[in-house]
Amino acid sequence: SRMHSVMQEDTELAESFMDDRSPLPSSRASLREVSYDSFTTPSYEEKNLQWRSRARRSTIVGAILAGSILVAVGGSLLFGGDQKPGKAPQGGGLQPKLAGAKIHLDDSPGGGPGIKFMAIGDWGCSTNCPEIASADTSQLAVSQQMRRAAETDAGIQMVVTTGDNFYMKGVMSDHDPLWKEVFTERFGEIDLPWYAVLGNHDHLGVPEAQVSSCTDLGCPDLPANWNLPFFNYSLVRRVGPRSTVQMVLIDTWQLAGSSSNVPAGDTTGDLPAGESKRRQAEHVRWIDETLKHSKADWLIVVGHYPVYSGGEHGETPELQSLLKPLLEKHNVDMYLCGHDHTLQHLQWKGVDYVVSGGGALPGRVGLGDQHQTRFAVAQPGFSIHSVQPDQMHLTFVGAEGQHLYTYTRQRRRNSSARPLGSAAQPSRLAGGGTAKSKNTKT
Numbered sequence: 388s389r390m391h392s393v394m395q396e397d398t399e400l401a402e403s404f405m406d407d408r409s410p411l412p413s414s415r416a417s418l419r420e421v422s423y424d425s426f427t428t429p430s431y432e433e434k435n436l437q438w439r440s441r442a443r444r445s446t447i448v449g450a451i452l453a454g455s456i457l458v459a460v461g462g463s464l465l466f467g468g469d470q471k472p473g474k475a476p477q478g479g480g481l482q483p484k485l486a487g488a489k490i491h492l493d494d495s496p497g498g499g500p501g502i503k504f505m506a507i508g509d510w511g512c513s514t515n516c517p518e519i520a521s522a523d524t525s526q527l528a529v530s531q532q533m534r535r536a537a538e539t540d541a542g543i544q545m546v547v548t549t550g551d552n553f554y555m556k557g558v559m560s561d562h563d564p565l566w567k568e569v570f571t572e573r574f575g576e577i578d579l580p581w582y583a584v585l586g587n588h589d590h591l592g593v594p595e596a597q598v599s600s601c602t603d604l605g606c607p608d609l610p611a612n613w614n615l616p617f618f619n620y621s622l623v624r625r626v627g628p629r630s631t632v633q634m635v636l637i638d639t640w641q642l643a644g645s646s647s648n649v650p651a652g653d654t655t656g657d658l659p660a661g662e663s664k665r666r667q668a669e670h671v672r673w674i675d676e677t678l679k680h681s682k683a684d685w686l687i688v689v690g691h692y693p694v695y696s697g698g699e700h701g702e703t704p705e706l707q708s709l710l711k712p713l714l715e716k717h718n719v720d721m722y723l724c725g726h727d728h729t730l731q732h733l734q735w736k737g738v739d740y741v742v743s744g745g746g747a748l749p750g751r752v753g754l755g756d757q758h759q760t761r762f763a764v765a766q767p768g769f770s771i772h773s774v775q776p777d778q779m780h781l782t783f784v785g786a787e788g789q790h791l792y793t794y795t796r797q798r799r800r801n802s803s804a805r806p807l808g809s810a811a812q813p814s815r816l817a818g819g820g821t822a823k824s825k826n827t828k829t
Contacts, residue, residue, distance in 0.1 A: 500626060501626045501627070501775040502544055502624050502625075502626050502632060502773075502774050503540070503543045503771065503772065503773040503774070504544060504547055504771075504772050505536060505543060505545075506546070506549060506741075506743045506771075506772060507533065507546065507547075507743060507745075507770075508549030508550055508586075508724070508743050508744040508746055509551040509726065509748055510530075510551070510747050511551050511565075511746075512554045512569070512747040512748060515554060515565060515569065516554050516747070516748075519748060519749070521749055522554075522749075525745075525746075525747050525748070525786060526573060526746060526747035526767075529745070529769055530574050530577075532787070533769055534577050536771065537577050537579055543771070544579065544580075545580045545581070546574075546579055546582070547581075547583075547634070547636075547689055548581060548584060548725075549690070549724050550583075550585055550588075550725050551587065551588045551725060551744075552569075552570075552586065552597065553565045553569055553589060554747075556588065557589040557592020558589075558596050558597060559592055559593050561596055561607040561608045562608065563592075563596065566609070570613070571610060581612055581613050582615070582634070583597065584638060584639075584689055584691055585615070585691065587691065587726070594638075594640075597609075597615050598615055598617065598618075599613055599616055600616045600617065619637050619638055624774075626684070626685065626776055627775070630776040631682075631684055631685070632684065632687065633686050633687070634687045634689060635686070635687070635688045635689070636690075637688060638670070638691075639690040639691045639703070639710075639724075640691070641666050641670040642667055642692075642705055642706060642709050642710060643703050643704075643705035644663070671710075671713075674713055675717075678713055678716075678717035678719065679717060684776070684800050684801050684802075685720055685779060686717065686718065686800060687720060687721045687723060688714060688721070688722045689722075689723045689724070690723075691724055692705075693706070693727060693742055694707055694710060694714070695735060696726070696729075696740075697733075697753055697755055697763055698726075698727025698742065698744075698752055698765070699727055699728065699751040700727050701754060702755075715736050715737065718737070720739065720800065721739045721796075722741070723741045723743060723770075724740075724742055724744070725742065725744035726742075727742050728749060728750030729744055729745060729751070729752050730742065730744075730762075730763070730768050730791065731752065731762065731763040732763075732792065733757065733759040735759045737799070739781075739794075741770060743769060743770040743783075745765075746769065747767070750765045751765050764783070764791060764792075766785060766786065767786040768784050768785040768786055769784055770782065771784060777798045778795055779796045780794070781795075782794075
């Protein structure tokens with residue numbers, strides 16, 4: 388199958404990519420003090436009981452965060468040896484490496500040069516959202532169009548989620564019925580690997596229950612194509628003989644807490660204030676170091692909360708103060724997110740901000756003075772991203788398969804070229820800016 392082909396290629400490791408990396412930061416020693424050994428390791432059966440009761444949730448949260456920090460020092464995620472999704476790596480447990488960590492590279496199977504992926508956010512409603520009448524039919528329509536796109540375009544190699552994978556309060560374990568109702572029954576026919584991030588609704592349940600990594604606690608019983616190895620992780624894919632794209636997938640809850648519309652502060656979940664600030668600082672440091680050491684020709688960050696948005700939730704103050712400066716400093720090409728149940732393209736200081744949150748729930752656009760807006764529409768849909776050696780293409784697809792908007796960005800990293808890109812046939816939209824809108828079926 389295409390999914391297994393991509394997964395097999397994804398185990399190719401290219402050490403040469405990391406050979407010219409800068410030395411590890413001086414903070415490495417302090418980061419290494421946080422390790423799996425700092426936490427108890429109950430059996431897998433006990434872990435599931437803990438998930439269901441949430442009585443000892445902090446133990447597992449700590450272990451997952453420790454893994455994120457260990458991986459951060461290496462600048463990437465490493466699956467040990469010939470590990471397959473859902474299988475324990477040889478030697479037991481996930482083995483993040485520190486110095487000389489390897490990054491997954493992929494030879495773009497089945498589509499020639501470049502890589503193409505679909506992105507969907509705020510999609511976690513099927514029959515589990517009865518209070519929102521349109522959610523079930525919208526999600527079903529979007530899932531059908533995604534399946535159709537995957538079947539007709541052999542170049543599409545994976546799916547990226549922008550969070551809120553399960554409404555309204557996440558999942559409680561790897562055996563939660565929502566895995567079947569929301570994911571398997573609606574998206575099971577899309578034979579591609581999925582790479583996920585967590586949203587605020589996922590954190591209202593047990594977010595660790597969505598983590599796919601095998602650890603000393605055991606291996607979760609999740610769908611084989613579901614990938615969320617840590618709260619933060621990084622992927623590198625080849626898009627040409629000498630070109631790569633790096634995707635840095637982050638948990639914005641750890642930066643902004645339970646609300647994206649409050650002043651910056653200690654809002655990270657139900658943690659004590661001091662612990663909240665510590666985690667926020669650790670996640671910012673992880674993101675900063677990962678972006679700093681990237682040698683990729685294209686650099687994409689994926690999260691849940693938006694930096695800029697003219698939608699129903701709007702911009703996120705915490706991300707504007709903590710994340711936005713890093714995106715600009717490290718020459719990030721695109722920040723891809725959800726949270727607002729819309730399809731939006733915004734642009735500011737060289738960064739393309741893409742909101743792909745139309746997976747199920749109704750939203751609104753045109754709120755606030757968003758002069759960064761190039762395109763905005765409040766209707767169900769998803770996005771398709773094609774990354775080539777010198778160009779990156781964005782297409783928004785509606786629930787009926789129509790192409791709502793297309794945009795092309797020229798490569799700027801590792802290149803003397805400076806223009807951002809263009810959207811054809813501009814038209815004025817609510818929320819400001821210019822965009823191209825057309826109704827061609829995919």
